[in-house]
Amino acid sequence: MTHKKVAIIGAGIAGLASAYYLQKNSPETQILIFESESKTGGKLLTSAFAGVSVDEGADSFLARVPWAVELCRDLGLESELVSPSARTASLWIDGKLQQIPSPNVLGVPLETESISEGLLTPDALSRLDSNGVPSLDLPDSDASIGQVIQSCVGLEVLERLVDPLIGGINAGRSDEMSCAVMAPQLLEAAHHPDGMLSRLKDLAKNADPTAPVFHTHPEGMNRLVDALTKSLENSFKMVSPVLNISRLSNKWLVETEKGPESVDGVVIATPASVSSNILEKTLPGPAQVFDSIEFASVVLVTFGYSRTDFEADSSQSGFLVPRSSQLFMTACSYSGSKWAHLRHPELEILRVSTGRIDDDRHLNMTDDEIVNELRLDLNSTLGIESAPVDVRVTRWPNSLPQFPVGHADQMNALDVELGHSAPGMFFAGAIRHGVGIPACIRSGKEAAQQLSEFLYG
Numbered sequence: 001m002t003h004k005k006v007a008i009i010g011a012g013i014a015g016l017a018s019a020y021y022l023q024k025n026s027p028e029t030q031i032l033i034f035e036s037e038s039k040t041g042g043k044l045l046t047s048a049f050a051g052v053s054v055d056e057g058a059d060s061f062l063a064r065v066p067w068a069v070e071l072c073r074d075l076g077l078e079s080e081l082v083s084p085s086a087r088t089a090s091l092w093i094d095g096k097l098q099q100i101p102s103p104n105v106l107g108v109p110l111e112t113e114s115i116s117e118g119l120l121t122p123d124a125l126s127r128l129d130s131n132g133v134p135s136l137d138l139p140d141s142d143a144s145i146g147q148v149i150q151s152c153v154g155l156e157v158l159e160r161l162v163d164p165l166i167g168g169i170n171a172g173r174s175d176e177m178s179c180a181v182m183a184p185q186l187l188e189a190a191h192h193p194d195g196m197l198s199r200l201k202d203l204a205k206n207a208d209p210t211a212p213v214f215h216t217h218p219e220g221m222n223r224l225v226d227a228l229t230k231s232l233e234n235s236f237k238m239v240s241p242v243l244n245i246s247r248l249s250n251k252w253l254v255e256t257e258k259g260p261e262s263v264d265g266v267v268i269a270t271p272a273s274v275s276s277n278i279l280e281k282t283l284p285g286p287a288q289v290f291d292s293i294e295f296a297s298v299v300l301v302t303f304g305y306s307r308t309d310f311e312a313d314s315s316q317s318g319f320l321v322p323r324s325s326q327l328f329m330t331a332c333s334y335s336g337s338k339w340a341h342l343r344h345p346e347l348e349i350l351r352v353s354t355g356r357i358d359d360d361r362h363l364n365m366t367d368d369e370i371v372n373e374l375r376l377d378l379n380s381t382l383g384i385e386s387a388p389v390d391v392r393v394t395r396w397p398n399s400l401p402q403f404p405v406g407h408a409d410q411m412n413a414l415d416v417e418l419g420h421s422a423p424g425m426f427f428a429g430a431i432r433h434g435v436g437i438p439a440c441i442r443s444g445k446e447a448a449q450q451l452s453e454f455l456y457g
Contacts, residue, residue, distance in 0.1 A: 004026075007261060008022075019235060020071070026455070038238055041221075060084075061214065063215045068437050076227075086317040086337045108200065127153050171296035176405075177405075243256060245282060271399075299355055301393050301394070304390035306348075312350070313337065414427070
């Protein structure tokens with residue numbers, strides 16, 4: 001068998017996963033990983049805060065989908081994973097913290113008895129006591145989350161419960177989000193003849209209520225990045241941004257400032273705007289698709305407060321903030337309550353986020369102004385008046401892709417176009433299946449499989 005050489009463009013979690021699975025399944029392949037920065041991991045970033053390792057971006061991954069768990073198992077990390085200590089969270093709504101009903105599926109309550117008095121009106125509660133059959137016909141394929149939820153259980157449940165949770169995942173608007181991408185289980189349930197609520201309740205009967213929802217590593221998500229990086233240590237070309245990719249006979253020419261590399265196949269795993277710039281000269285059609293994807297910018301601020309000034313409820317992992325609250329913050333996580341390994345002996349560590357697709361005030365603010373505005377919100381919601389002992393501001397500009405209705409079809413069409421006009425080129429990343437770590441790993445694994453089949457049949 002002739003040995004092949006491939007290029008992985010981007011060393012974020014999707015690119016690393018793609019390279020890892022390609023190496024695992026086709027060890028004879030020479031892999032070159034091009035990364036513009038001096039470190040791997042992309043938006044998975046862990047750093048020291050108040051003497052402990054605290055993530056600056058995603059701090060966990062879903063445990064009930066397979067891709068991240070399987071990768072950790074392959075890397076020998078599964079036994080080291082931990083789950084949240086606190087399993088409940090709240091909403092800041094109507095000027096107070098109210099517990100999110102449980103059990104729920106992406107914010108849709110399954111038992112009306114778990115809903116705090118006053119959280120929903122009698123009419124909304126009555127809708128939740130029904131089967132959840134859509135009041136309007138839903139499209140056979142995709143629909144917005146807002147359309148699905150409003151049709152099945154009403155506007156109030158959408159705005160007060162579902163949008164704060166699902167909208168918080170990628171800082172988007174539920175009225176515009178693809179349900180097929182962001183909440184496929186809700187779409188499947190809405191299309192069930194028995195109704196959404198009946199279907200979700202039936203599925204819940206077979207679920208283990210004690211099973212962990214999330215996992216993380218006590219050393220932070222960088223532990224996963226480090227393990228992947230070590231397994232691929234001879235493949236990296238760091239600080240090597242790709243300028244252009246062009247077709248050369250039956251190969252691809254990857255051009256960087258350090259010179260070109262001729263390869264047999266390519267996986268593009270860079271942010272969509274970067275992918276667009278790389279391809280605009282050679283493949284303007286796909287480049288335009290990448291360029292058309294809208295992104296939200298967010299900021300994550302980590303606060304350390306002395307426990308003499310504030311101590312979080314140890315039974316709660318934090319709270320979400322609906323749009324209707326008019327606050328600057330979108331969510332607050334109690335790190336020490338959520339994760340036992342982040343229980344600091346002297347400080348209460350809070351991770352507070354701001355920014356939505358329709359709220360980019362932070363873009364015109366300094367770090368100090370953002371911190372001061374969030375401190376006002378922490379005073380309103382938690383009564384914290386004192387100054388923090390430590391603060392860290394992490395900006396994530398254009399970091400969260402938005403998934404309009406029909407996004408999955410658009411990605412499938414891009415696959416077809418690349419198959420015709422760019423054989424041997426595939427793509428991975430958050431734009432494929434969603435922003436979560438498992439979804440990005442899934443996209444990298446699938447791209448590796450596609451490339452392996454292209455190279456070796």
